[in-house]
Amino acid sequence: MTRKILRINMTDLTATYEDIPEKWAKWAGRGLTSSIVFDEVDPTCHPLGPNNKLVIAPGWVSGTPAAPSSGRTSFGGKSPLTGGIKEANSGGLSSQKIAKLGIAAIILEGQPKDGKWYSIFINKDGVKFEDASDLLGKGMEEVDRIMWERYDHKPAVIGIGPVGERLAANAGISVNDPENNPGRYAGRGGLGAVMGARHVKAIVVDDKGGPGVEIKDMALFKKGRKKLIDAIMAHDLTKPGGGLNAYGTDVLMNIINEAGGLPTRNFSSGQFEGAAKISGEMIAEMVEKRKAGMTGHACHPGCIIQCSNIYPGPDGTIIASPIEYETAFALGANCGIDDLDFVAKMTKACNDLGLDTIEMGNTIAIAMEGGLLEFGDKEGALALFDHIAKGTPLGRVLSNGVEATAKVFGVHRTPTVKGQSMPAYEPRAIKGIGVTYATTPMGADHTSGYTIAPEIAGIGGKVDPMTYEGKADLSLAFQATTAFIDSSGYCLFIAFPILDIAEGFEGMVESVAGVMGWPVEATDVVAIGKEILKKERLFNEAAGFTNQDDRLPEFMRYEPLPPHNVVWDMPDEELDRVYAWVHED
Amino acid sequence: MRVEVRVFATLRRYLPELGIGEPKIMDVPDGTTFDQLREMLGLPADEVKVIMRNGLQVEPEDVIHDGDRIAYIPATGGG
Numbered sequence: 001m002t003r004k005i006l007r008i009n010m011t012d013l014t015a016t017y018e019d020i021p022e023k024w025a026k027w028a029g030r031g032l033t034s035s036i037v038f039d040e041v042d043p044t045c046h047p048l049g050p051n052n053k054l055v056i057a058p059g060w061v062s063g064t065p066a067a068p069s070s071g072r073t074s075f076g077g078k079s080p081l082t083g084g085i086k087e088a089n090s091g092g093l094s095s096q097k098i099a100k101l102g103i104a105a106i107i108l109e110g111q112p113k114d115g116k117w118y119s120i121f122i123n124k125d126g127v128k129f130e131d132a133s134d135l136l137g138k139g140m141e142e143v144d145r146i147m148w149e150r151y152d153h154k155p156a157v158i159g160i161g162p163v164g165e166r167l168a169a170n171a172g173i174s175v176n177d178p179e180n181n182p183g184r185y186a187g188r189g190g191l192g193a194v195m196g197a198r199h200v201k202a203i204v205v206d207d208k209g210g211p212g213v214e215i216k217d218m219a220l221f222k223k224g225r226k227k228l229i230d231a232i233m234a235h236d237l238t239k240p241g242g243g244l245n246a247y248g249t250d251v252l253m254n255i256i257n258e259a260g261g262l263p264t265r266n267f268s269s270g271q272f273e274g275a276a277k278i279s280g281e282m283i284a285e286m287v288e289k290r291k292a293g294m295t296g297h298a299c300h301p302g303c304i305i306q307c308s309n310i311y312p313g314p315d316g317t318i319i320a321s322p323i324e325y326e327t328a329f330a331l332g333a334n335c336g337i338d339d340l341d342f343v344a345k346m347t348k349a350c351n352d353l354g355l356d357t358i359e360m361g362n363t364i365a366i367a368m369e370g371g372l373l374e375f376g377d378k379e380g381a382l383a384l385f386d387h388i389a390k391g392t393p394l395g396r397v398l399s400n401g402v403e404a405t406a407k408v409f410g411v412h413r414t415p416t417v418k419g420q421s422m423p424a425y426e427p428r429a430i431k432g433i434g435v436t437y438a439t440t441p442m443g444a445d446h447t448s449g450y451t452i453a454p455e456i457a458g459i460g461g462k463v464d465p466m467t468y469e470g471k472a473d474l475s476l477a478f479q480a481t482t483a484f485i486d487s488s489g490y491c492l493f494i495a496f497p498i499l500d501i502a503e504g505f506e507g508m509v510e511s512v513a514g515v516m517g518w519p520v521e522a523t524d525v526v527a528i529g530k531e532i533l534k535k536e537r538l539f540n541e542a543a544g545f546t547n548q549d550d551r552l553p554e555f556m557r558y559e560p561l562p563p564h565n566v567v568w569d570m571p572d573e574e575l576d577r578v579y580a581w582v583h584e585d
Numbered sequence: 586m587r588v589e590v591r592v593f594a595t596l597r598r599y600l601p602e603l604g605i606g607e608p609k610i611m612d613v614p615d616g617t618t619f620d621q622l623r624e625m626l627g628l629p630a631d632e633v634k635v636i637m638r639n640g641l642q643v644e645p646e647d648v649i650h651d652g653d654r655i656a657y658i659p660a661t662g663g664g
Contacts, residue, residue, distance in 0.1 A: 235660065236595070236632065236634070236659060236660035237660035237661065237662050241595075242595065242660065243594050243595055243659060243660055243661050243662070243663075244662070244663055246594070246595060247594055248663070249663030249664055250663070251593075251594045251661055251662075251663055252661060252662070252663050252664065254591075254593045254594075254605070254606050255593055255594075255656075255658055255661050258591065258593070258637055258640060258656045258658070259637065259640050259641075260640040271640075275606065276604075276605040276606025276607075277605075279605060279606065280594065281593070281594060281597065281605040281606075282605055285605065307663065324663075325663050325664055326664060423664065424664065425664075446664050447664065450662075450664060452662065452664065453662055456635070456661070457634065457635065457658075457660065457661045457662045458634045458635045458642075458660075459634075459660070459662055462635075462642070464642065465642075466641065493662070493663070496660075496662045563640060564640060564641075
């Protein structure tokens with residue numbers, strides 16, 4: 001069967017299955033969310049107003065039999081945090097289930113005339129709108145639990161916490177994991193508020209009896225799948241017992257710290273003396289010592305990398321899942337906090353209330369610099385989540401992220417681009433990632449062009465992190481390739497093995513070509529990725545962005561970062577070269 | 586020459602006496618290269634992806650200096 005677009009209109013509470021128009025037929029995942037947002041959302045609309053939309057799309061290979069690590073769901077819309085286009089993607093249960101229902105994308109639009117809140121149930125028989133007034137104010141842990149009690153077949157639950165209900169700019173969208181915990185997030189950019197503005201608390205997806213995903217060329221798909229699996233299982237980082245499987249993404253903590261690129265105490269240093277205490281090695285040690293929780297956890301069925309974890313407290317009860325590198329950086333090093341148990345408690349609060357952990361940790365760091373509390377005050381930091389849960393005025397300020405909080409507290413050191421704060425790599429010490437932060441249409445985002453691979457990890461080549469030479473081209477190549485992978489449904493972490501093992505890269509592309517019946521080859525990936533980037537870039541231009549928005553914050557230009565004591569001084573013309581092709585090609 | 590050496594993640598099993606992030610303080614002869622030191626420490630060449638001196642990448646054949654802070658790093662990535 002051909003894939004359908006499921007359009008859910010909240011104004012008149014209707015759901016219609018539309019044939020996928022030719023202009024969107026080749027797209028999935030990020031390529032599809034960005035195409036729909038580009039075509040259907042007025043770039044000048046208010047992100048929280050009636051004319052924004054939330055688009056949800058599984059990737060090309062999501063829901064196919066045993067494509068490895070392919071459970072990413074893309075969420076798109078106009079971002080309340082950046083004012084530009086946003087795609088945030090998540091693991092969890094939703095991608096494969098949406099795909100198996102034959103749905104290419106869900107477009108959530110409009111706002112209920114009666115002002116009521118709804119949950120939406122989707123299965124093979126169609127769409128049901130349910131009164132969600134009993135769910136209002138509830139955290140995602142409880143919402144997930146209620147939904148699994150209410151519906152059969154362990155469905156996917158896509159939802160927002162109280163922060164999303166309040167339409168805060170740092171509201172993420174939660175997706176439940178295989179154990180029905182809310183730790184998987186399309187976190188960045190405030191898309192939870194876009195969902196909240198449609199008055200939708202949760203979307204529940206049950207794929208039982210669905211038609212499944214059509215594979216146009218099964219032989220090619222199987223050939224590609226095998227090559228990709230072989231690469232993942234052979235590479236030291238992604239194989240069983242490798243770095244990601246044994247330590248999770250927080251394997252990076254000690255290493256980025258060693259490189260002098262770990263943002264610490266609101267981006268005032270590149271090294272944190274407490275890094276080891278919040279590292280992936282420490283997570284593994286706690287799991288072993290406390291005889292509870294686990295490393296090597298899969299965030300979605302069929303993942304063979306299994307980089308997630310479940311973190312236990314001192315008494316063996318589970319605190320949170322997962323503790324990522326980004327989480328440990330933002331809620332740890334960047335706040336001067338070196339206690340993993342507190343990082344875990346704050347992560348649990350973020351996952352339950354519906355907050356992006358990166359933006360939240362960076363926001364607490366801003367509040368610390370602004371004098372609300374001291375750097376390193378872990379009890380004080382944890383107590384801030386009570387304000388957020390209750391929705392006090394302070395809590396509402398903090399829920400709106402770094403820039404809002406910096407204004408309120410008079411802080412000028414705001415590590416943001418396009419309104420979104422930076423993740424766990426200091427651009428003054430790792431220049432290529434700075435180019436990505438500055439130029440990606442998403443605002444400061446590492447995943448959109450992860451030059452860390454060659455700059456720090458020696459993956460996909462080896463380049464000096466301290467030089468600017470070649471970084472504009474490097475970042476663009478990564479941004480374009482990433483846009484393709486973000487459209488596939490594959491987890492971005494498959495990029496590590498396939499950047500080193502050419503057959504794996506071919507296999508990834510062949511598996512996509514097999515599903516879509518599309519004669520795409522490895523050499524086409526960058527060009528296809530650029531088609532997506534172009535739409536995103538043009539959307540932002542129409543929303544009012546100029547080259548001046550592709551800049552790192554001013555303080556990074558004059559404040560040397562220890563220990564290397566370097567500033568950001570890449571010429572603006574070099575940055576402007578990254579997307580110059582949009583108007584030339 | 587006195588140097589401090591750190592190993593991370595999957596390489597820690599070769600120096601199990603070290604705590605997480607804890608340096609091994611060592612005296613090495615003048616002219617020792619990073620590759621020679623790696624051998625002395627028993628770290629397999631194919632498991633060392635990156636070597637750092639004072640937070641900056643070096644090549645295996647580069648010569649160690651007195652007082653260097655050295656790190657041997659396995660395949661890593663994530664975020």
